[in-house]
Amino acid sequence: MENLEKILTEHPFLSGLETRHIKLITGCASNVVFQPGEFLFREGQPADHFYIIRQGKVMIEIFVPQKGPIAIQSRGEGEVTGWSWLVPPYRWHFDARAYELTRAIALDGKCLRQKCEEDHDFGYELMKRFTTIIAQRLDATRFQLMDIYGVHSEK
Amino acid sequence: MASTLKNSKSVIANQREPMVIRPFAIKRVVNETYDTFTLDLIPAGHQDDVRFVPGQFNMVYAFGAGEVPISISGDPADSTRLVHTVRAVGGVTNLIRSMKTGDSLGIRGPFGTGWPVDQAIGGDVVIVAGGIGLAPLRPAVYYLLTNRDKYNKISLLYGTRTPDDLLYRQQLKKLRARFDLDLEITVDAAGGEWHGNVGVVTTLIGKAPFDPSHSVAMVCGPEVMMRFTVMELQKRGVADDRIFVSMERNMKCGVGLCGHCQMGPTFICKDGPVYRYDSIKDIFLKREI
Numbered sequence: 456m457e458n459l460e461k462i463l464t465e466h467p468f469l470s471g472l473e474t475r476h477i478k479l480i481t482g483c484a485s486n487v488v489f490q491p492g493e494f495l496f497r498e499g500q501p502a503d504h505f506y507i508i509r510q511g512k513v514m515i516e517i518f519v520p521q522k523g524p525i526a527i528q529s530r531g532e533g534e535v536t537g538w539s540w541l542v543p544p545y546r547w548h549f550d551a552r553a554y555e556l557t558r559a560i561a562l563d564g565k566c567l568r569q570k571c572e573e574d575h576d577f578g579y580e581l582m583k584r585f586t587t588i589i590a591q592r593l594d595a596t597r598f599q600l601m602d603i604y605g606v607h608s609e610k
Numbered sequence: 611m612a613s614t615l616k617n618s619k620s621v622i623a624n625q626r627e628p629m630v631i632r633p634f635a636i637k638r639v640v641n642e643t644y645d646t647f648t649l650d651l652i653p654a655g656h657q658d659d660v661r662f663v664p665g666q667f668n669m670v671y672a673f674g675a676g677e678v679p680i681s682i683s684g685d686p687a688d689s690t691r692l693v694h695t696v697r698a699v700g701g702v703t704n705l706i707r708s709m710k711t712g713d714s715l716g717i718r719g720p721f722g723t724g725w726p727v728d729q730a731i732g733g734d735v736v737i738v739a740g741g742i743g744l745a746p747l748r749p750a751v752y753y754l755l756t757n758r759d760k761y762n763k764i765s766l767l768y769g770t771r772t773p774d775d776l777l778y779r780q781q782l783k784k785l786r787a788r789f790d791l792d793l794e795i796t797v798d799a800a801g802g803e804w805h806g807n808v809g810v811v812t813t814l815i816g817k818a819p820f821d822p823s824h825s826v827a828m829v830c831g832p833e834v835m836m837r838f839t840v841m842e843l844q845k846r847g848v849a850d851d852r853i854f855v856s857m858e859r860n861m862k863c864g865v866g867l868c869g870h871c872q873m874g875p876t877f878i879c880k881d882g883p884v885y886r887y888d889s890i891k892d893i894f895l896k897r898e899i
Contacts, residue, residue, distance in 0.1 A: 514808060526800045529808040531817070554805050594838075598810040599798045603832040604741035604771040 459484050459560065466507060468535050468584055476577050483566035489513075489553035495536070496547045502539035504561045508532055511557025516550045524550065528595070538585055540564025628865045631671050631716035632658055634692060636709055642695065642777045646742060647707060648683065651692040654714060660692045663724030664749030665856060665884040669864050670694060671716030672709075676702045679861035679879070681746035682720060686753055692717065695745035695777065721864040723884045725750040726854055727757075730826035734763040736818055736848075738839045740811050740831020741770050744777050746856050746883070747830050751785075758790055765792045765818040769811025769835070772797050773804045792819055811835065815842040822847035828884075830856040837895070840887060850888035857882045857890070 460481040463469050469477065487506070489495055495506060495513060506513075512531050516524040527549070530536045539547050545564065571578030634651035641647050653660065662668075662682050671677045678700070684693025698707040706715065727750055735754060739747045754764055766785065770776055776795070785793045794814045796807035807814065811831070827848050829839050836855050843853055859871040859878045866880035874893035876882065887894070 512805070516802075522801075524802045526802070526804060526808040529796075529806070531807070533817075595810050595813060598812065598834075598838055601834060602771070602798070603834045604769075604775065604798070 459486065462509070462560065463507075467533065468507065468588075472580055476574075476580055479570050479574070479577055480562065480567070480581075483563040483570070485561050485563075487559050487561045489557040489559070491553055491555055493553050495551040495553065495557075495559075497550050498547055500547050502537065502545045502547045503564050505535060505537035505540055505564060506551075506559040506561055508534050508536065509558045509560065511553060511555040511559075513557055514552050514554050516552060518550060524552075527599075528592075529554075535588055538589060540568070541582075541585060628718060628721070629863070631718055632656060633714050634717050636711050636713050636715065637691060639709075639711060642779075643775050645699070646695060646697045646775075646777065648693060648695045648778075649706070649715075650684075651694065651715060651717065652690065659689050661689055662686060662692075662720040662749070664727055664753050665724035665746055666720035666722050667746070667861070667883060668692065668694065668717050668719035668721070669861070670696075670702075670706070671718070672702050672705045673714065673716060675705045677716075677718070677862070678702045678706075679721075679858075679864070681856075681883075683745040683748045684752075685756075686749050687756055695742065695748075697742050718864060721861070721879050722882055725753075725828050725884055726826055726886075727753045730754075731757075731760045732824075733761070734765070734820040734825040735761055736765045736815075736820045736825050736827045736843075737767065738811060738815065738827065738829045738831070738843075739766070739768045740835035740839070741775070742777065743829075743831030743835070743856070744768055744770075747828060748778065750828055755788075755791065762824070763792065763820050764790070765794070765820050767794050767796075767811055767814040767818055769796045769798070769814070769831075771799070773800055773806075794818065810838070812838045812842045815839065815846055823849075825852060827853045828856075829853065833857075840894075850891060851886055853887035854884055855887055855890075855894075856884050 463480055464477050508530055510532055514526045515528040516526050518524050633654040635654040636649055637652045638650040639647055664686050667679050667681045669677045670680045680694045680696055683695040696703050696706055698704045737747050754761055785791055796809050796811055796814055800808050827843050829836050840853055857878050859873055861879040862868045862870040864879045866877035871878040
């Protein structure tokens, strides 16, 4: 647990959090390992965790009937994946699959939601960090939607 | 490193007769993607050299059809041939696409300013390419690697639409195997066979190993991509006078006379295509220009 607390304290996502808040998060954290091809989560299932990836690569995919899985974003070392645990009905909207051996810290969403309700300062700090991530992902998604490389250019 | 960075000015002899078209023969055609191909051209019936500064472009003339501005994408140290990577998107480029080895094209140029490869000596270099924007940056990559000992870290970040749209596949494989260059490739979307990065190219900037205060950034791609890239570089701490972008408009004469490529107070064919970002940032976001 002490080791997890140290890793979480040093992670950029949680940078600046008070020690007591880090302890609250550590109480909801566990080390997990995913083999290549193994799913971290699947579309429609309860979103009960988010993950801080320590090593490896994870693809966020959407399954298209008769076409198979389409990778829409990848996540690597140091990145955070999953925010559906924050938003009702707490179900995953996409699949996440390990493409390499992936080591991560899993944070229990139900446990965190409860602690956020009990300590609104903690909830606000966590929410600020997730809002930044959500905004970055929204920007990236808009950028992807523009399909800019399809624009005609005679360069 | 010089405190004030400038882009490389055009220094090429053929500017003496910029309107004279020189014939070149197609020596080799390489299909890069479904709509993009690379031509190796050699002088036909003349001994003119083909020297250029990385980042410059030529006006490529398909006889009887018209001229198009195409960036030079070859090795600046190779004085025997010109290399152009062309995307077939219009009448002229589709005609060029139909040509075979031995066919002739006319060339005027090279024109414009180049990447600040000399001014970047002593620091890190981060190259951000989007789509076919890798083509004008490839000569800079050649130059940096030929003079590798003069630079610290070199990062090449390349984003494109899908794995099928990647240019220079064989060369990218070789670059990936090098220990002295950090290459990251990402695609906007991919099927299950792709195990690389997925997402827009700007997502690579935060993770690239360069020191923002001692780096020069060279950016080329669609203008929207460059806008987002500049924002990410700024967020990372790269100063505006260390960011260089390659602009594109309707280049025609190549020497700033006709005015087709005017962008605010500058002519891209002569004052660009490579600009230091702080020199154009006031007009970079102006929609009317």
